[in-house]
Amino acid sequence: MKQKRRPARMLLADDVSKSPKKKENESPFAGMNRIDPGPRLRAIQDKAITRAAKVEEEQKRPAKYVVKNKDDRPLFHALKMQTALAPLSYSARTSLQEKLDKIETFEQLNLRADVIDAVRNQALGYLEYIDPTPAQKLAIPALLSRKGEMQKSKKTGENNYDKFLLAAETGSGKTLAYLLPIIHHIKNHEDLEKAEAIVQAEQKAKTQERRKHDEHVFEVEPPKLADQQDPESTTGRPRALILLPSSELVDQISKVAKIMAHTVKYRTAGISSSNTPTVIRSRLFNPKGVDIIVSTPHLISSIAEKEPHILSKVNYIVADEADSLFDRSFRDTTLGIIDRAAPSLKQLILCSATIPVNLDKFIDNRFPMMKRLVTPKLHSVPRRVQLGMVDIDKQPYQGNRTLACADVIWQLGKAEHDDTGSHHTVKHIICFVNEREKAEELATFLISKGVDATALTRDTTEARRGSILESFTSPSRVEGEIKNKPKDFLPFELPIQQSTSPKQLNNTKVLVTTDLGSRGIDTLAVRHAILYDVPHTSIDFIHRLGRLGRMNRRGRAVVLVGSKDRKDIVREVRDAMYRGQALI
Numbered sequence: 024m025k026q027k028r029r030p031a032r033m034l035l036a037d038d039v040s041k042s043p044k045k046k047e048n049e050s051p052f053a054g055m056n057r058i059d060p061g062p063r064l065r066a067i068q069d070k071a072i073t074r075a076a077k078v079e080e081e082q083k084r085p086a087k088y089v090v091k092n093k094d095d096r097p098l099f100h101a102l103k104m105q106t107a108l109a110p111l112s113y114s115a116r117t118s119l120q121e122k123l124d125k126i127e128t129f130e131q132l133n134l135r136a137d138v139i140d141a142v143r144n145q146a147l148g149y150l151e152y153i154d155p156t157p158a159q160k161l162a163i164p165a166l167l168s169r170k171g172e173m174q175k176s177k178k179t180g181e182n183n184y185d186k187f188l189l190a191a192e193t194g195s196g197k198t199l200a201y202l203l204p205i206i207h208h209i210k211n212h213e214d215l216e217k218a219e220a221i222v223q224a225e226q227k228a229k230t231q232e233r234r235k236h237d238e239h240v241f242e243v244e245p246p247k248l249a250d251q252q253d254p255e256s257t258t259g260r261p262r263a264l265i266l267l268p269s270s271e272l273v274d275q276i277s278k279v280a281k282i283m284a285h286t287v288k289y290r291t292a293g294i295s296s297s298n299t300p301t302v303i304r305s306r307l308f309n310p311k312g313v314d315i316i317v318s319t320p321h322l323i324s325s326i327a328e329k330e331p332h333i334l335s336k337v338n339y340i341v342a343d344e345a346d347s348l349f350d351r352s353f354r355d356t357t358l359g360i361i362d363r364a365a366p367s368l369k370q371l372i373l374c375s376a377t378i379p380v381n382l383d384k385f386i387d388n389r390f391p392m393m394k395r396l397v398t399p400k401l402h403s404v405p406r407r408v409q410l411g412m413v414d415i416d417k418q419p420y421q422g423n424r425t426l427a428c429a430d431v432i433w434q435l436g437k438a439e440h441d442d443t444g445s446h447h448t449v450k451h452i453i454c455f456v457n458e459r460e461k462a463e464e465l466a467t468f469l470i471s472k473g474v475d476a477t478a479l480t481r482d483t484t485e486a487r488r489g490s491i492l493e494s495f496t497s498p499s500r501v502e503g504e505i506k507n508k509p510k511d512f513l514p515f516e517l518p519i520q521q522s523t524s525p526k527q528l529n530n531t532k533v534l535v536t537t538d539l540g541s542r543g544i545d546t547l548a549v550r551h552a553i554l555y556d557v558p559h560t561s562i563d564f565i566h567r568l569g570r571l572g573r574m575n576r577r578g579r580a581v582v583l584v585g586s587k588d589r590k591d592i593v594r595e596v597r598d599a600m601y602r603g604q605a606l607i
């Protein structure tokens with residue numbers, strides 16, 4: 024037989040007669056006339072009280088990843104399903120932005136004068152006005168701080184080095200943000216060594232002088248063994264290691280490091296699997312030494328197996344594109360290098376434009392003391408980049424994505440170049456596909472439609488990759504932007520060629536690529552991107568769209584959508600871009 028439910032009894036609150044004074048640990052139900060809920064409801068109430076207490080506790084904690092008020096909640100529904108990280112609340116972003124706005128020049132960042140000269144005359148020598156970017160304003164002072172080193176000298180723990188996560192939006196100048204402090208430290212160290220050498224030489228001279236007077240003493244200096252290395256020599260023992268996931272990025276970053284070495288004297292080399300063993304050996308074991316090595320984790324790890332000493336003097340490790348370097352394919356190798364270098368390590372810097380939830384959790388577990396340097400615009404795509412949608416199911420494409428892509432390229436190619444106001448400019452279009460097999464197929468189709476297209480995937484030989492990327496990565500030589508034209512300056516703008524065949528799209532170059540071309544590649548020459556496929560995640564959206572709009576340039580992206588694609592996701596990305604909000 025069904026048991027009859029007992030009606031809930033009305034009870035007066037214990038303190039109903041007292042004035043409603045606020046008590047400590049007040050429950051959400053305190054001071055109210057209550058209904059005795061019975062055991063089941065009481066359990067639910069208890070849970071609600073615990074939850075309320077937790078929320079209160081959460082609000083008291085220093086803000087890290089807590090989304091605080093209503094305005095901070097992500098607006099998105101479709102994207103929310105993919106990642107759920109809001110690294111800084113919007114209110115925290117605003118106050119950080121205000122602090123960063125107070126810094127205007129590189130001089131305010133306490134960098135050495137010769138390092139600033141190297142930025143002005145070499146790294147960014149082609150620009151008239153140079154101010155630090157928000158990522159640089161945030162990271163440089165933190166990385167110049169010597170607090171961690173002082174702690175290291177006090178404690179003897181092996182893993183006692185400073186750990187930083189630099190998370191800043193794509194194209195925000197992260198390379199210089201970590202490179203400049205490293206060069207600064209290396210030069211300071213060198214100056215210190217020189218000063219110590221002078222003191223030692225003076226002491227040695229004094230001792231010898233004393234011995235000369237003491238005729239009874241006859242001492243023989245121990246002979247120097249041929250293979251005994253000068254303890255200060257950096258031959259095969261770099262002080263800094265910059266790790267990157269691909270040889271293209273090794274090439275790109277080592278060029279930046281090298282160009283500044285003309286002004287500030289230090290030695291740097293890039294080594295990757297695209298170099299021969301002889302070249303790798305000669306760069307790493309240069310008798311004059313090497314201060315900064317730029318390479319991939321797999322190469323460094325395999326060299327360290329044979330030459331364990333290469334990590335014995337490493338003071339600084341940068342893991343650039345950290346979300347790649349700590350994903351499954353790289354993680355163990357990257358960690359292996361960090362662990363081996365730990366005894367001499369002073370700073371570990373992880374750097375990334377996207378912090379997926381799994382990377383965030385991994386950092387919390389493996390490096391709980393890591394200091395997070397997060398820029399206010401992390402995970403956003405600049406408003407200068409416009410995103411348009413083309414429905415491939417409509418006329419005249421009728422579901423033919425490849426045809427739609429060719430048509431969009433022709434329209435972009437024929438339109439007047441809107442960035443420079445000049446149509447005497449080669450347009451560079453980058454086209455992203457999700458699967459590498461598609462890249463070659465699409466490039467071949469585009470060529471058949473009169474488009475100058477090239478595919479770049481992991482199947483492309485290492486030797487070809489560099490030359491393919493060259494024209495897409497050189498900075499735009501926009502008139503008035505160049506201060507000093509370098510000697511080997513080749514005009515980026517070519518005279519427009521008259522079409523020899525009506526089917527040939529002139530003055531337009533297209534790069535068809537996968538994720539390989541989306542991460543870290545500094546595609547300053549690119550104004551247009553086509554997302555042939557809808558990216559799988561918002562992380563992919565950020566990296567692909569991040570090839571545009573770099574350093575205040577404008578850009579246009581077109582995403583091709585069909586009936587099977589998530590149009591809601593594309594719409595949300597577009598709305599977020601329009602509002603200048605973070606995509607994840």
Ligand SMILES: Nc1ncnc2c1ncn2[C@@H]1O[C@H](COP(=O)(O)OP(=O)(O)OP(=O)(O)O)[C@@H](O)[C@H]1O
Binds near residue numbers: 154159195498573
């Ligand atoms: N302070 C600055 N002023 C103007 N341009 C700068 C400045 N710092 C760096 N740049 C230029 O900005 C471009 C982008 O820099 P960089 O490649 O370091 O970006 P990033 O943040 O690493 O991007 P990604 O996340 O896509 O790898 C480069 O061409 C660089 O020369």
